[in-house]
Amino acid sequence: MSSREAILARVRRALADVPRDDDFPVARDYARAHVAEGVLELFVEHLRDYRAVVHEVAEDALPDAVAAAVGRRGARTVVTPAGLPAAWTAGLAEGVCLADGWEYGQLYEDSINNRPELVEAAGILTTHALDTADGVLTAAAVGIAETGTIVLDAGPGQGRRALTLVPDWHLCVMRAADVVASVPRALERLDPGRPLTWISGPSATSDIELNRVEGVHGPRTLEVLIVR
Amino acid sequence: MTPPPTFLGMPPFPEAARSAVSNPQLRHNLRKATHTIRDKRAHVVGELSDWAELRAAGAAIKDRTLRRLDEYLVAAEAAVTAAGGTVHWAADAAEANRIVADLVRATGETEVVKVKSMVTQEIGLNEALAAEGIRAYETDLAELIVQLGDDLPSHILVPAIHRNRAEIREIFVREMAEWGVPAPPGLTDEPAALAEAARRHLRERFLSAKVAVSGANFLVAETGTLVVVESEGNGRMCLTLPETLISVVGIEKVVPTWADLEVFLQLLPRSSTGERMNPYTSTWTGVTPGDGPRDFHLVLLDNGRTDVLADTTGRQALRCIRCSACLNVCPVYERTGGHAYGSVYPGPIGAILVPQLRGVASGKVDPQTASLPYASSLCGACYEVCPVAIDIPEVLVHLREQVVEGGGHRAERAAMRAAEWVLDDAKRLRTVQRVAARSRRLLPRRAPGPGAAWSDSRALPEVPARSFRDWWVRERSAPPPQPPAASPQPPAASAQPPAEQNRIEEDDR
Numbered sequence: 001m002s003s004r005e006a007i008l009a010r011v012r013r014a015l016a017d018v019p020r021d022d023d024f025p026v027a028r029d030y031a032r033a034h035v036a037e038g039v040l041e042l043f044v045e046h047l048r049d050y051r052a053v054v055h056e057v058a059e060d061a062l063p064d065a066v067a068a069a070v071g072r073r074g075a076r077t078v079v080t081p082a083g084l085p086a087a088w089t090a091g092l093a094e095g096v097c098l099a100d101g102w103e104y105g106q107l108y109e110d111s112i113n114n115r116p117e118l119v120e121a122a123g124i125l126t127t128h129a130l131d132t133a134d135g136v137l138t139a140a141a142v143g144i145a146e147t148g149t150i151v152l153d154a155g156p157g158q159g160r161r162a163l164t165l166v167p168d169w170h171l172c173v174m175r176a177a178d179v180v181a182s183v184p185r186a187l188e189r190l191d192p193g194r195p196l197t198w199i200s201g202p203s204a205t206s207d208i209e210l211n212r213v214e215g216v217h218g219p220r221t222l223e224v225l226i227v228r
Numbered sequence: 229m230t231p232p233p234t235f236l237g238m239p240p241f242p243e244a245a246r247s248a249v250s251n252p253q254l255r256h257n258l259r260k261a262t263h264t265i266r267d268k269r270a271h272v273v274g275e276l277s278d279w280a281e282l283r284a285a286g287a288a289i290k291d292r293t294l295r296r297l298d299e300y301l302v303a304a305e306a307a308v309t310a311a312g313g314t315v316h317w318a319a320d321a322a323e324a325n326r327i328v329a330d331l332v333r334a335t336g337e338t339e340v341v342k343v344k345s346m347v348t349q350e351i352g353l354n355e356a357l358a359a360e361g362i363r364a365y366e367t368d369l370a371e372l373i374v375q376l377g378d379d380l381p382s383h384i385l386v387p388a389i390h391r392n393r394a395e396i397r398e399i400f401v402r403e404m405a406e407w408g409v410p411a412p413p414g415l416t417d418e419p420a421a422l423a424e425a426a427r428r429h430l431r432e433r434f435l436s437a438k439v440a441v442s443g444a445n446f447l448v449a450e451t452g453t454l455v456v457v458e459s460e461g462n463g464r465m466c467l468t469l470p471e472t473l474i475s476v477v478g479i480e481k482v483v484p485t486w487a488d489l490e491v492f493l494q495l496l497p498r499s500s501t502g503e504r505m506n507p508y509t510s511t512w513t514g515v516t517p518g519d520g521p522r523d524f525h526l527v528l529l530d531n532g533r534t535d536v537l538a539d540t541t542g543r544q545a546l547r548c549i550r551c552s553a554c555l556n557v558c559p560v561y562e563r564t565g566g567h568a569y570g571s572v573y574p575g576p577i578g579a580i581l582v583p584q585l586r587g588v589a590s591g592k593v594d595p596q597t598a599s600l601p602y603a604s605s606l607c608g609a610c611y612e613v614c615p616v617a618i619d620i621p622e623v624l625v626h627l628r629e630q631v632v633e634g635g636g637h638r639a640e641r642a643a644m645r646a647a648e649w650v651l652d653d654a655k656r657l658r659t660v661q662r663v664a665a666r667s668r669r670l671l672p673r674r675a676p677g678p679g680a681a682w683s684d685s686r687a688l689p690e691v692p693a694r695s696f697r698d699w700w701v702r703e704r705s706a707p708p709p710q711p712p713a714a715s716p717q718p719p720a721a722s723a724q725p726p727a728e729q730n731r732i733e734e735d736d737r
């Protein structure tokens with residue numbers, strides 16, 4: 001008997017007391033959300049609790065806000081995923097953007113990067129290129145106010161997971177309309193078939209005498225531009 | 229080369245506890261740490277007015293799953309396979325280790341990076357891989373401290389809770405060069421400097437790693453999605469950058485639907501680190517072309533879990549989501565630390581899970597394991613904070629009965645020693661417990677508020693109304709199950725198959 005069959009048989013034997021058509025009830029009387037108003041304000045407050053840098057900007061001021069953030073940071077190279085609106089980077093100088101060509105569900109488009117030495121295969125930046133970039137600029141799929149969480153789902157402008165992991169600075173544009181109140185509301189909007197990354201503040205550890213230290217392996221600085 | 233440290237051969241809980249209790253530095257660290265986390269937890273749990281409903285739903289979802297576990301496992305297997313993953317089944321630790329070693333060997337690599345995973349500690353994976361010439365690098369900061377210090381973890385969430393900053397600095401300075409990038413010159417014991425040293429030490433390894441091994445917090449049957457909850461980003465590194473990912477997951481980690489995560493992703497971070505949400509949560513389903521590993525393997529592990537499932541009282545231990553809240557409120561854990569439990573699963577959950585995984589019902593466990601159900605004062609604080617409402621005191625009492633029935637004088641002796649230790653301040657404890665037992669009948673069924681100190685809110689009707697000491701006195705006055713032998717011998721280590729003798733613990737947050 002294979003281990004698969006053996007384990008399943010052991011499970012069935014262990015459950016001899018349970019009827020085969022068992023339908024154990026789950027009461028779903030918990031809240032779908034804990035706040036109804038002030039969702040965006042709460043989102044901002046919780047992001048700041050995690051010591052993320054937050055700015056609220058109007059849509060038409062976004063290119064300037066991106067350029068200002070890049071300037072403040074002193075970033076000379078910023079990774080940009082496929083599908084990022086061109087307008088967002090319009091305020092940046094030539095050569096700052098390192099475009100990554102990967103798009104979810106659309107494999108290996110032709111190289112769109114003009115720096116072939118940074119490209120591994122057909123538009124994909126090498127890990128080394130990511131490691132030496134000064135930051136990454138992305139969109140986001142969903143924000144969660146109650147937990148101060150940003151969810152990336154590899155959609156347009158978000159890219160593959162490595163893009164927001166390796167560079168030390170993550171500049172994220174979050175549309176106010178995509179901020180929901182709670183975890184249940186966020187899960188309703190997300191597709192489990194896509195690789196998801198939930199980000200709640202910069203990477204952190206409390207492993208040394210429980211002192212919180214920000215920035216271990218992920219980006220040490222998270223900066224969020226909220227577009228009203 | 230000296231053998232790696234294991235929990236094997238640890239003295240039974242009472243002796244191990246006594247030596248831990250006499251270490252004032254350790255007690256100070258533990259007290260500070262557990263109190264800090266428990267205060268944070270109380271604060272963020274208090275933010276959710278529906279915590280009781282979430283907790284009940286969490287328990288019910290897990291029960292629903294466990295009661296049809298075979299079907300959910302088959303569904304999960306089908307979904308993972310459909311998404312491009314490969315599913316393996318491992319009946320015990322040896323089989324799981326063999327599967328992982330073979331998968332690593334098939335890639336041609338001799339190194340793997342690891343995400344903190346209790347289940348791989350339970351099966352002794354690092355040691356098994358080392359025996360095959362494969363080096364496993366722990367990447368969680370605390371696990372790195374434990375690995376570099378040739379040490380054992382002592383807490384589910386903060387495995388190096390027993391080390392202070394000066395010790396950590398010393399370990400880094402001494403050991404990092406041996407394992408890769410050395411500690412920077414002039415390293416201080418500032419936590420930020422130590423974290424930076426760990427970042428630099430591991431960076432190149434992450435960027436060049438070809439194979440990663442992880443556990444998982446949840447496995448969604450409906451979609452085949454795996455979930456890993458973490459803080460540092462080392463998890464994301466391991467789950468994203470390598471070409472091959474191998475996830476070893478206990479069969480009890482399955483949940484039926486994607487929507488069920490809405491309960492657990494609220495319960496777990498708040499119970500565990502006392503945060504509204506942990507910094508990073510990754511979910512993935514099979515493989516995604518162009519993003520992350522090209523090759524994904526899921527190893528579903530039994531290793532005693534079906535024995536736990538077979539015990540209608542004890543099976544609730546399989547609901548555990550490894551948040552570690554029960555450790556932080558346990559007065560016994562606070563005094564003894566994690567090592568005294570002699571297993572990767574310390575604290576109250578370890579006291580009920582480990583004996584069951586090691587087969588206490590069969591009556592054939594070593595004195596160390598047999599003593600674990602006595603590593604508790606039955607105060608009930610663990611039950612109160614448990615986000616999936618595991619009635620740990622109920623299971624402890626149940627397991628004590630099994631120990632006494634199955635183990636004869638040996639187990640009784642272990643029990644007696646445990647009792648001596650637990651009750652060394654017997655008078656005070658007796659008073660406290662009598663009061664507690666009385667108040668148990670008076671207090672409302674539900675805890676008045678998550679922010680209340682556990683000692684003031686012990687509303688636990690499921691706990692037997694008599695205190696541990698009363699129970700003990702009664703048990704002792706009963707005729708012993710067997711006359712004491714002249715010279716009791718502890719059972720030989722070979723009384724159990726080697727796999728079960730390995731550390732018992734499990735993962736990942």
Ligand code: SF4
Pocket residue numbers: 499547548549550551552553554555577610613614615616617618
């Ligand atoms: S038993 Fe409950 S409180 Fe303890 S680690 Fe498991 S889920 Fe958390």
